[in-house]
Amino acid sequence: DAGVTQSPTHLIKTRGQHVTLRCSPISGHKSVSWYQQVLGQGPQFIFQYYEKEERGRGNFPDRFSARQFPNYSSELNVNALLLGDSALYLCASSFRTGPYGYTFGSGTRLTVV
Amino acid sequence: QQQVKQSPQSLIVQKGGISIINCAYENTAFDYFPWYQQFPGKGPALLIAIRPDVSEKKEGRFTISFNKSAKQFSLHIMDSQPGDSATYFCAASMEGSNTGKLIFGQGTTLQVKP
Numbered sequence: 001d002a003g004v005t006q007s008p009t010h011l012i013k014t015r016g017q018h019v020t021l022r023c024s025p026i027s028g029h030k031s032v033s034w035y036q037q038v039l040g041q042g043p044q045f046i047f048q049y050y051e052k053e054e055r056g057r058g059n060f061p062d063r064f065s066a067r068q069f070p071n072y073s074s075e076l077n078v079n080a081l082l083l084g085d086s087a088l089y090l091c092a093s094s095f096r097t098g099p100y101g102y103t104f105g106s107g108t109r110l111t112v113v
Numbered sequence: 114q115q116q117v118k119q120s121p122q123s124l125i126v127q128k129g130g131i132s133i134i135n136c137a138y139e140n141t142a143f144d145y146f147p148w149y150q151q152f153p154g155k156g157p158a159l160l161i162a163i164r165p166d167v168s169e170k171k172e173g174r175f176t177i178s179f180n181k182s183a184k185q186f187s188l189h190i191m192d193s194q195p196g197d198s199a200t201y202f203c204a205a206s207m208e209g210s211n212t213g214k215l216i217f218g219q220g221t222t223l224q225v226k227p
Contacts, residue, residue, distance in 0.1 A: 004156070033213045042119075042202050042217030043157065056212025090156050099145060099206040099215045104156030 002026070004093050004105035012111045013081050021076040021108045025093030031055075032074040033102065034066055037088040049074055050097040081112045115140060117205050119218030126225050132190040134221045136203035139184065143205040147215070148177065148188045151200045160188075160201075164208075193225045 005024040013019050025032050031050040035043035045058035049068035063079045072093075078085055088109050092102040118137045126132045136146075144165055149157035163170045163177040163186065170177045176189040190197055203218040 031213065035215075040220075042204070042220050043215075044217070045214040048213030050213075056214050058214060092156070094213075097211050097213060098208065099147070099204075099213050100162075102157075102159060102215070104158065106154065106156050 004091055004103050006089075006091050006105040006108050008108060009106070010109045010111075012113060015081055015083060015112055017081050019078050019081060019110060021078075021089050021091075021110070023074045023076070023091030023093075023105060025072050025074070025091075026103055029093035029095055029103070030072055031094045031097055032068055032072065033092045033094070034074070034076045035090040035092065035104075036060075037090055037107070039087070043090055046076070048097065055097050078110075083112050086110060086112045115216055117203055117216050117218045119203050119221060121221060122219065123222045124224070126193045126223065128193065128195060128225055128227050130193050130225075132193045132197070132223055132225070133187060134201055134203070134223075135185065135187045136205075136218050137183075137185045138205050140205070140207075141184070142207050143216075144208045145206045146177070146179065146186050147204050147206075148175075149202045149204065149217075151202065151220075157202060190223075193223075195225045195227050198223055198225050 033048040034046040037043040047066045048056040068074045088107040090107045092104045147162035148160045151157040174191045179186045204215040
Protein backbone atom coordinates (compact mmCIF):
# COMPACT_ATOMS: atom_id res chain seq x y z
CA ASP A 1 0.00 0.00 0.00
CA ALA A 2 1.19 3.51 -0.77
CA GLY A 3 1.99 5.67 2.21
CA VAL A 4 1.26 9.36 2.56
CA THR A 5 2.42 11.11 -0.59
CA GLN A 6 3.56 14.73 -0.57
CA SER A 7 4.53 16.90 -3.49
CA PRO A 8 6.77 18.52 -4.38
CA THR A 9 9.63 17.11 -2.29
CA HIS A 10 11.69 20.28 -2.53
CA LEU A 11 10.77 23.84 -3.42
CA ILE A 12 12.57 27.18 -3.56
CA LYS A 13 10.51 30.36 -3.50
CA THR A 14 11.20 34.07 -3.24
CA ARG A 15 9.95 36.26 -0.40
CA GLY A 16 6.46 37.54 -1.06
CA GLN A 17 5.49 34.68 -3.36
CA HIS A 18 2.73 32.16 -2.84
CA VAL A 19 3.18 28.39 -2.49
CA THR A 20 0.85 25.37 -2.65
CA LEU A 21 1.84 22.06 -1.10
CA ARG A 22 -0.07 18.86 -1.79
CA CYS A 23 -0.78 15.73 0.20
CA SER A 24 -2.44 12.42 -0.68
CA PRO A 25 -3.44 10.38 2.37
CA ILE A 26 -3.30 6.65 2.81
CA SER A 27 -6.28 4.98 1.17
CA GLY A 28 -9.16 4.85 3.63
CA HIS A 29 -7.83 7.67 5.80
CA LYS A 30 -10.26 10.57 6.04
CA SER A 31 -8.20 12.95 8.16
CA VAL A 32 -5.24 15.04 7.04
CA SER A 33 -3.09 17.16 9.33
CA TRP A 34 -0.33 19.61 8.47
CA TYR A 35 2.76 20.33 10.54
CA GLN A 36 5.70 22.70 10.12
CA GLN A 37 9.13 21.46 11.20
CA VAL A 38 11.87 24.07 11.40
CA LEU A 39 15.38 22.63 11.31
CA GLY A 40 16.42 21.32 14.70
CA GLN A 41 12.95 21.58 16.25
CA GLY A 42 9.90 19.41 16.72
CA PRO A 43 6.95 19.66 14.34
CA GLN A 44 4.35 22.37 15.02
CA PHE A 45 0.67 21.82 14.31
CA ILE A 46 -0.86 23.95 11.57
CA PHE A 47 -4.22 22.38 10.63
CA GLN A 48 -6.32 19.24 10.78
CA TYR A 49 -9.05 18.49 8.26
CA TYR A 50 -11.58 15.69 8.52
CA GLU A 51 -14.30 14.99 5.96
CA LYS A 52 -13.40 18.28 4.23
CA GLU A 53 -13.98 20.36 7.35
CA GLU A 54 -11.35 22.13 9.45
CA ARG A 55 -11.21 20.47 12.87
CA GLY A 56 -8.20 22.20 14.34
CA ARG A 57 -5.95 25.17 13.73
CA GLY A 58 -2.58 25.93 15.28
CA ASN A 59 -1.04 29.29 16.10
CA PHE A 60 -0.16 30.34 12.56
CA PRO A 61 -1.01 33.59 10.77
CA ASP A 62 -3.84 33.89 8.26
CA ARG A 63 -1.27 33.65 5.46
CA PHE A 64 -1.56 29.91 6.02
CA SER A 65 -4.67 28.19 4.70
CA ALA A 66 -5.65 24.68 3.71
CA ARG A 67 -8.44 22.67 2.24
CA GLN A 68 -9.42 19.05 1.80
CA PHE A 69 -10.97 17.64 -1.33
CA PRO A 70 -13.72 14.98 -1.75
CA ASN A 71 -11.03 12.32 -2.36
CA TYR A 72 -9.49 13.35 1.03
CA SER A 73 -6.34 14.79 -0.50
CA SER A 74 -5.33 18.18 0.82
CA GLU A 75 -3.53 21.37 -0.08
CA LEU A 76 -1.65 23.76 2.17
CA ASN A 77 -1.34 27.30 0.86
CA VAL A 78 1.02 29.94 2.17
CA ASN A 79 0.79 33.53 0.93
CA ALA A 80 3.30 36.36 1.14
CA LEU A 81 6.17 34.05 2.00
CA LEU A 82 8.68 35.14 4.62
CA LEU A 83 12.21 33.87 5.16
CA GLY A 84 10.97 32.34 8.42
CA ASP A 85 8.57 30.10 6.51
CA SER A 86 11.54 28.00 5.39
CA ALA A 87 10.91 24.60 6.90
CA LEU A 88 9.92 21.00 6.28
CA TYR A 89 6.15 20.80 5.87
CA LEU A 90 4.75 17.48 6.96
CA CYS A 91 1.41 15.97 6.15
CA ALA A 92 -0.06 13.22 8.31
CA SER A 93 -3.12 11.12 7.61
CA SER A 94 -5.27 9.07 9.96
CA PHE A 95 -8.63 7.29 10.05
CA ARG A 96 -10.34 9.77 12.31
CA THR A 97 -10.06 13.15 13.96
CA GLY A 98 -7.76 13.65 16.90
CA PRO A 99 -4.03 13.02 17.26
CA TYR A 100 -4.10 9.22 16.95
CA GLY A 101 -2.52 6.84 14.53
CA TYR A 102 -0.79 9.50 12.47
CA THR A 103 1.17 8.31 9.45
CA PHE A 104 3.44 11.09 8.29
CA GLY A 105 4.69 11.67 4.78
CA SER A 106 8.32 12.50 4.09
CA GLY A 107 7.48 16.17 3.77
CA THR A 108 8.10 19.08 1.44
CA ARG A 109 11.28 21.03 2.07
CA LEU A 110 10.46 24.70 1.42
CA THR A 111 13.26 27.23 1.15
CA VAL A 112 12.36 30.91 0.95
CA VAL A 113 15.12 33.16 -0.38
CA GLN B 114 1.67 25.55 29.78
CA GLN B 115 1.42 24.19 26.27
CA GLN B 116 5.07 23.18 26.11
CA VAL B 117 6.66 19.77 26.31
CA LYS B 118 10.29 19.90 27.42
CA GLN B 119 12.57 17.13 26.22
CA SER B 120 16.06 16.15 27.33
CA PRO B 121 18.79 15.47 26.53
CA GLN B 122 19.22 17.24 23.21
CA SER B 123 21.66 14.55 22.07
CA LEU B 124 22.68 11.14 23.34
CA ILE B 125 25.46 8.71 22.50
CA VAL B 126 25.06 5.09 23.61
CA GLN B 127 27.12 1.97 22.99
CA LYS B 128 25.51 -0.92 21.15
CA GLY B 129 23.61 -3.08 23.62
CA GLY B 130 23.18 -0.25 26.11
CA ILE B 131 20.03 1.44 27.36
CA SER B 132 18.96 4.79 25.86
CA ILE B 133 16.81 7.00 28.08
CA ILE B 134 15.03 10.14 26.91
CA ASN B 135 12.95 12.27 29.24
CA CYS B 136 10.04 14.64 28.77
CA ALA B 137 8.15 16.95 31.12
CA TYR B 138 4.88 18.80 30.71
CA GLU B 139 2.83 21.35 32.65
CA ASN B 140 -0.70 21.04 31.32
CA THR B 141 -2.56 18.41 33.35
CA ALA B 142 -5.24 18.26 30.65
CA PHE B 143 -2.85 16.34 28.40
CA ASP B 144 -4.00 12.75 28.18
CA TYR B 145 -2.21 11.19 25.24
CA PHE B 146 1.59 10.87 25.08
CA PRO B 147 3.17 9.36 21.96
CA TRP B 148 6.80 8.96 20.99
CA TYR B 149 7.95 9.37 17.41
CA GLN B 150 11.15 8.30 15.64
CA GLN B 151 12.47 10.29 12.70
CA PHE B 152 15.24 9.32 10.31
CA PRO B 153 16.94 11.94 8.11
CA GLY B 154 14.84 12.81 5.08
CA LYS B 155 11.77 11.05 6.46
CA GLY B 156 8.70 12.05 8.40
CA PRO B 157 8.24 11.02 12.03
CA ALA B 158 6.95 7.48 12.64
CA LEU B 159 4.88 6.52 15.68
CA LEU B 160 6.82 4.22 18.02
CA ILE B 161 4.67 3.81 21.08
CA ALA B 162 2.07 5.82 23.00
CA ILE B 163 0.64 5.89 26.51
CA ARG B 164 -2.32 7.36 28.37
CA PRO B 165 -2.00 8.68 31.97
CA ASP B 166 -3.99 5.84 33.53
CA VAL B 167 -1.05 3.51 32.87
CA SER B 168 2.40 3.85 34.49
CA GLU B 169 4.33 1.78 31.98
CA LYS B 170 3.90 0.38 28.49
CA LYS B 171 6.29 -1.91 26.68
CA GLU B 172 6.52 -2.81 23.01
CA GLY B 173 9.51 -4.90 22.10
CA ARG B 174 12.68 -3.06 23.11
CA PHE B 175 10.79 0.22 23.67
CA THR B 176 9.22 1.13 27.02
CA ILE B 177 7.39 4.28 28.11
CA SER B 178 7.44 5.08 31.82
CA PHE B 179 4.84 7.61 32.98
CA ASN B 180 4.83 9.55 36.27
CA LYS B 181 1.56 11.45 36.48
CA SER B 182 2.32 13.21 39.78
CA ALA B 183 5.64 14.50 38.50
CA LYS B 184 4.20 15.27 35.06
CA GLN B 185 7.06 13.42 33.43
CA PHE B 186 7.39 10.54 31.01
CA SER B 187 10.35 8.81 29.47
CA LEU B 188 11.33 6.47 26.67
CA HIS B 189 13.68 3.60 27.36
CA ILE B 190 15.31 1.75 24.47
CA MET B 191 16.74 -1.53 25.66
CA ASP B 192 19.61 -3.29 23.86
CA SER B 193 20.16 -0.22 21.67
CA GLN B 194 21.28 -0.97 18.11
CA PRO B 195 23.02 1.18 15.47
CA GLY B 196 19.77 1.05 13.48
CA ASP B 197 18.10 2.94 16.35
CA SER B 198 20.23 5.99 15.53
CA ALA B 199 17.63 8.66 14.77
CA THR B 200 15.91 11.69 16.26
CA TYR B 201 13.23 10.93 18.85
CA PHE B 202 10.35 13.22 19.72
CA CYS B 203 7.96 13.03 22.62
CA ALA B 204 4.58 14.64 22.19
CA ALA B 205 1.41 15.36 24.12
CA SER B 206 -2.19 16.03 23.26
CA MET B 207 -5.60 16.60 24.80
CA GLU B 208 -7.80 13.78 23.59
CA GLY B 209 -10.95 15.67 24.36
CA SER B 210 -10.03 18.57 22.13
CA ASN B 211 -10.36 16.34 19.06
CA THR B 212 -8.43 18.89 17.04
CA GLY B 213 -5.57 16.63 16.06
CA LYS B 214 -3.06 18.92 17.71
CA LEU B 215 0.08 17.20 18.95
CA ILE B 216 2.59 19.30 20.87
CA PHE B 217 6.08 17.98 20.22
CA GLY B 218 9.23 18.26 22.28
CA GLN B 219 12.42 19.66 20.77
CA GLY B 220 13.80 16.24 19.90
CA THR B 221 16.72 14.06 20.97
CA THR B 222 19.33 12.92 18.48
CA LEU B 223 20.43 9.41 19.41
CA GLN B 224 23.64 7.88 18.13
CA VAL B 225 24.29 4.23 18.90
CA LYS B 226 27.93 3.32 18.43
CA PRO B 227 28.80 -0.19 17.19
